Amino acid sequence: MEDCELKKMPPKYLGIVRGMPRFILVILASVLCSHCVCADPLKVAVLNDGPAVSDIQKLYQQAGYAVALDSEADLANLKAPETALLVIPPKSVFPPNARRGLNRYLAEGGNVADLSPQAFNYDPKPVDPKPIVDFGKEGGYTVTKPESGAYTVINLPGGKSKGIHLASKYVYDGELFVSIPLEAHRSADRSVVCFDAKGDYDIDALRLTLEDDSAAKYVAFVELGRDWRRYTLSFADFVRVGEEKNPAPVEPAKVRLLTLGVHYKVVWKDVRGSFSLGQVSLAKASRFAGVPTSYIMKWRNRYARSGAPFPDWIIDPFQLPQHFRGTEDMEIGDALKVTDMRRAPIPLAKSSGRQVTASEIRTFTGGPYAKSSLILFSIEGGDYAPGKPLAKALISASDLVTRTCRIAKVTPITTPADEKPTQLRCKVSVLNPLSTSVSGRVTVTVADGLMHGSETARLKPGGFTDVTVNLGEAPQAFPMTRFKWRAEVEAGGRHDALADTVDVERSLIQAAIYMMNVQKGHPDGRFSIYFFTDIYTARTLFALSNYLRAPAVWERNADLLAGLKPHDFAESAFRFCDMVVSRQTAEGGISIGYAERDNLLFTADDGTIVLGLLQIASQMGDDARAKRYTEAGRKYFKFRESLYISAEKSKRLQEQFGKDAPGTREGLYGLGLLNSDMLKKNGEHWPEPKIEERGIQWVMPISMGAVAALDLMNPSSPEYHPVVLRDAAEIINQDYGIGRSSYFHVECLFWMRQAITDPDIRAKLLTKIEQFIPQVLGADDTPYYFQGRGALHWLNLAYYRQIEDSARTRAPMAQGVWQLCSESSGGSLKGIADRFPSTAYGPSCGGYRTVAYGSIALMELLKPGSTRLQKR
Numbered sequence: 001m002e003d004c005e006l007k008k009m010p011p012k013y014l015g016i017v018r019g020m021p022r023f024i025l026v027i028l029a030s031v032l033c034s035h036c037v038c039a040d041p042l043k044v045a046v047l048n049d050g051p052a053v054s055d056i057q058k059l060y061q062q063a064g065y066a067v068a069l070d071s072e073a074d075l076a077n078l079k080a081p082e083t084a085l086l087v088i089p090p091k092s093v094f095p096p097n098a099r100r101g102l103n104r105y106l107a108e109g110g111n112v113a114d115l116s117p118q119a120f121n122y123d124p125k126p127v128d129p130k131p132i133v134d135f136g137k138e139g140g141y142t143v144t145k146p147e148s149g150a151y152t153v154i155n156l157p158g159g160k161s162k163g164i165h166l167a168s169k170y171v172y173d174g175e176l177f178v179s180i181p182l183e184a185h186r187s188a189d190r191s192v193v194c195f196d197a198k199g200d201y202d203i204d205a206l207r208l209t210l211e212d213d214s215a216a217k218y219v220a221f222v223e224l225g226r227d228w229r230r231y232t233l234s235f236a237d238f239v240r241v242g243e244e245k246n247p248a249p250v251e252p253a254k255v256r257l258l259t260l261g262v263h264y265k266v267v268w269k270d271v272r273g274s275f276s277l278g279q280v281s282l283a284k285a286s287r288f289a290g291v292p293t294s295y296i297m298k299w300r301n302r303y304a305r306s307g308a309p310f311p312d313w314i315i316d317p318f319q320l321p322q323h324f325r326g327t328e329d330m331e332i333g334d335a336l337k338v339t340d341m342r343r344a345p346i347p348l349a350k351s352s353g354r355q356v357t358a359s360e361i362r363t364f365t366g367g368p369y370a371k372s373s374l375i376l377f378s379i380e381g382g383d384y385a386p387g388k389p390l391a392k393a394l395i396s397a398s399d400l401v402t403r404t405c406r407i408a409k410v411t412p413i414t415t416p417a418d419e420k421p422t423q424l425r426c427k428v429s430v431l432n433p434l435s436t437s438v439s440g441r442v443t444v445t446v447a448d449g450l451m452h453g454s455e456t457a458r459l460k461p462g463g464f465t466d467v468t469v470n471l472g473e474a475p476q477a478f479p480m481t482r483f484k485w486r487a488e489v490e491a492g493g494r495h496d497a498l499a500d501t502v503d504v505e506r507s508l509i510q511a512a513i514y515m516m517n518v519q520k521g522h523p524d525g526r527f528s529i530y531f532f533t534d535i536y537t538a539r540t541l542f543a544l545s546n547y548l549r550a551p552a553v554w555e556r557n558a559d560l561l562a563g564l565k566p567h568d569f570a571e572s573a574f575r576f577c578d579m580v581v582s583r584q585t586a587e588g589g590i591s592i593g594y595a596e597r598d599n600l601l602f603t604a605d606d607g608t609i610v611l612g613l614l615q616i617a618s619q620m621g622d623d624a625r626a627k628r629y630t631e632a633g634r635k636y637f638k639f640r641e642s643l644y645i646s647a648e649k650s651k652r653l654q655e656q657f658g659k660d661a662p663g664t665r666e667g668l669y670g671l672g673l674l675n676s677d678m679l680k681k682n683g684e685h686w687p688e689p690k691i692e693e694r695g696i697q698w699v700m701p702i703s704m705g706a707v708a709a710l711d712l713m714n715p716s717s718p719e720y721h722p723v724v725l726r727d728a729a730e731i732i733n734q735d736y737g738i739g740r741s742s743y744f745h746v747e748c749l750f751w752m753r754q755a756i757t758d759p760d761i762r763a764k765l766l767t768k769i770e771q772f773i774p775q776v777l778g779a780d781d782t783p784y785y786f787q788g789r790g791a792l793h794w795l796n797l798a799y800y801r802q803i804e805d806s807a808r809t810r811a812p813m814a815q816g817v818w819q820l821c822s823e824s825s826g827g828s829l830k831g832i833a834d835r836f837p838s839t840a841y842g843p844s845c846g847g848y849r850t851v852a853y854g855s856i857a858l859m860e861l862l863k864p865g866s867t868r869l870q871k872r
Helices: 003-008 011-017 022-033 053-062 096-107 294-305 332-338 389-403 504-519 531-547 551-556 566-582 603-618 624-642 647-657 699-713 721-733 743-755 759-776 789-800 807-821 829-835 843-862
Strands: 043-047 066-070 085-088 111-114 126-131 142-144 150-155 162-168 176-181 190-198 205-212 217-223 229-234 255-262 273-285 341-349 355-364 373-377 406-414 424-432 438-446 451-459 463-472 482-491 494-503 672-676 685-692
Touching: 043 053, 053 066, 053 389, 085 389, 111 389, 126 190, 162 176, 176 273, 190 255, 217 229, 217 294, 255 273, 332 829, 332 843, 341 389, 341 406, 355 389, 373 389, 406 482, 406 494, 406 807, 424 438, 424 451, 424 482, 424 807, 438 463, 494 504, 494 807, 504 531, 504 566, 504 807, 504 829, 504 843, 531 566, 531 603, 531 843, 566 603, 566 624, 603 624, 603 672, 603 699, 603 743, 624 699, 699 721, 699 743, 721 743, 721 759, 743 759, 743 789, 759 789, 759 807, 789 807, 789 843, 807 843, 829 843
Parallel strands: 043 066, 043 085, 085 111, 111 373
Antiparallel strands: 126 273, 142 176, 150 162, 162 273, 176 255, 190 229, 190 273, 205 217, 205 255, 341 355, 355 373, 406 424, 424 463, 438 451, 438 482, 451 463, 482 494, 672 685
């Protein structure tokens, strides 16, 4: 054995090992040294800035860490795992140029303790602002607008100066912006643009562009509210459009043009464009001139869409995670993974004995910083001298991050479809920060021990180990609507746990309040731009309003409701439904929300909307509003029937498009009113929308539930039941497979089966329905699949459990509520709502869909039948 190996061993072992064969000594050393208290101490780097550096240094040295005081130059060479932790002392400012090194360090799995909430606040303070435009005078600015656009000069609040209001019918009609020349106002020291602005309901973001003397363009973005606000934007937050990875910043002395406006790459293309501008000025920066701020982090995807390479080294620990602006091409599941993390509060003992939360530990489980952790103390200027309460909490948190194998993520899953019997499992991701592997035991307990399991695993060093714990079959007594769970890990003599409570009732109420709030962000009663999702929100809110009328329910949730009344939830649902019905065409088509510029009408989407209208109407008695909703359903039936491809129509279409041409087969339904050819891969765009009589196979199964609902509500009518039977024959006899994307299809099968009395047809429909169950077994991403549409499978599961309450239905149902209602998870309903508080665009809408579809499933689970149709 080498001398260095002997020196690492505890002294009490040295006399025993001397003289042993070398190969035995090597093995013994590897075992003993893994537990050796004499190992080199972990290294902590402390930013040498701020008045508390000396206290922080002493604190960590007393706790057994090796401490280095790092300057800005040292931070550029910071490496993990060589340095276990970087500490940013209170009242310090992190050197902005060192953010590249910090980004690399975190990407390597490093850890940061940030004790200065303002350490990354580089917002410029404007000095000596000089107005650069007078909107009350002609000249000095130009307006670019589409033919549908207009602008007016307006009086600003106070009446002493003028502003400008710009509007267009739809954003996609063309550019809508104001251009202001800067040559007469620019200078090298004026690097801040200040302006007053306000947006509109759907215009909640503004794109700004700077153009310099060489015609290079730089873009930046700000969020708009519906009230006037003063904005301050550093020139450093403008990023050059082009292919260069790290483009040079704009030079204030060379900017020649500023534009401010809305663009379809920032907001949804089909919304009406409207925003206002007030005074616009250039100012000097009293601090951090030329330093990009962390504000731009949320606009990463917007920069990319504009062709500007985002500076990915921009970071502010206190700003992660945060909601961000994205596009429809980013799946909500991917958006969640960008900042996927476990957030654990740091308790702080008070002199009174009461515990409060000082701040939290955030451990990234995905994205670019996976494996790294942030220890964040939000107490400005706290006292971290040795012996102080904050100091004890800090060392405890640091030991957890650097020395303790801990649970990073808990994901409920089930056994895959090909394994019998179906059992509930839990995938526990354990992070081992140590440089050696250790044996760990992971235990999961659910519902006060009703289900539990334990597994031993070797935890690999410096990374994650996923440990799957089998919990067994979900028993009939499983408390599906409320249960506790706890995951624990014991490794290397240390312990960590993550626990939470699943409460369907409270999670549903929180989700409903979120959905009511996003409705306030739109002018007309919609919840989003996708009405096929909004109708599920309306169904949930209506059902919840009835559920909340029970005094006991109301009383135990009074803290969440905060003055809301049951009718408030129903009124929110009615506001959407009334709006949709008011827009129905004479032919029976219904607006779909996301294609209003061309007034497109999709047979499938309309069927989903009508199904919801009828379901709500069926529970309202003879109310006048219910009659309007029912009449809307009757009108839609005629619209849908006009698009049925009969034998005669099939023959005509095949004469027009060719024998056996796609979409011309008898039994299909036409797509509706379109402006492009959806049956071609590179859809041909038509000058004007027209009725597309050809169909795609998914149109009928998505829309057939509406006809079944009409049949159930009008049993004496002779026109609906024959169509239900015809649709059922089509579904049974043709190749309509049930796959992962059959969520709408499966729901409609339940409604169809309810409308049919023939036992043979009902049995065949049930055989179709149960084919969806394998789609929800063994997967951990169902709620987020296809921009949140997958969450609708939990509604189908809630319906199916009323037919078959078995282990194979209980396990995935338990998984679903566990995923949706555990607030410790960023993928829960609350986690998504917190991260994406609006439904403006992209992942925000994907997150909203997850919440909407997940909520209606929870509502049906909580009160079976509440989202179903009541027979007349």
